[in-house]
Amino acid sequence: MLDCGNRPTTWNMELQRLKAELEGADRELQNAQRREDQLKEECERLQSKLGHLQETRQQEVTSGCDQREMEWIKRVGDEQVNLALAYTELSEELSKLKTMSCAQSEILRKLSAGQVISTGKSSLLTTR
Numbered sequence: 096m097l098d099c100g101n102r103p104t105t106w107n108m109e110l111q112r113l114k115a116e117l118e119g120a121d122r123e124l125q126n127a128q129r130r131e132d133q134l135k136e137e138c139e140r141l142q143s144k145l146g147h148l149q150e151t152r153q154q155e156v157t158s159g160c161d162q163r164e165m166e167w168i169k170r171v172g173d174e175q176v177n178l179a180l181a182y183t184e185l186s187e188e189l190s191k192l193k194t195m196s197c198a199q200s201e202i203l204r205k206l207s208a209g210q211v212i213s214t215g216k217s218s219l220l221t222t223r
Contacts, residue, residue, distance in 0.1 A: 106209065109209065110206065110209055110210075113202055113205055113206050113209070114206070116202055117199060117202045117203065117206070120195050120198050120199045120202060121199065123191075123195050124192065124195045124196065124199060127188055127191050127192040127195060128192065130188050131185060131188045131189060131192060134181055134184050134185040134188060135185065137181045138178065138181045138182060138185060141174060141177055141178045141181060142178065144174055145171065145174050145175070145178065148167065148170055148171050148174060149171070151167060152164075152167045152171065
């Protein structure tokens with residue numbers, strides 16, 4: 096069992112550890128948010144490119160060029176694969192972001208609970 100002399104030091108060490116863990120989670124969260132933004136931009140770019148390719152496809156259909164149609168089909172297929180991959184990455188990053196957010200909330204809850212307990216114990220010690 097800890098004696099009263101070591102208890103504040105133990106609480107401080109735990110508090111510092113939790114704060115460091117929170118800072119790490121914050122950094123990971125910010126990195127994940129930046130990555131999510133990048134992936135969203137990539138998805139938007141790919142969707143825009145797909146729209147442009149579809150417009151081009153429509154123009155090529157009216158011109159009746161079989162070779163162009165085949166090239167367009169290949170390009171659209173490639174872009175759809177890229178879009179699907181970007182969407183998958185975005186979904187994975189979002190999942191990581193949610194996990195980190197839960198971890199951050201848990202750390203904050205622990206920090207808050209630890210500070211309330213520490214404040215309660217120090218007020219008990221001063222009233223004795």
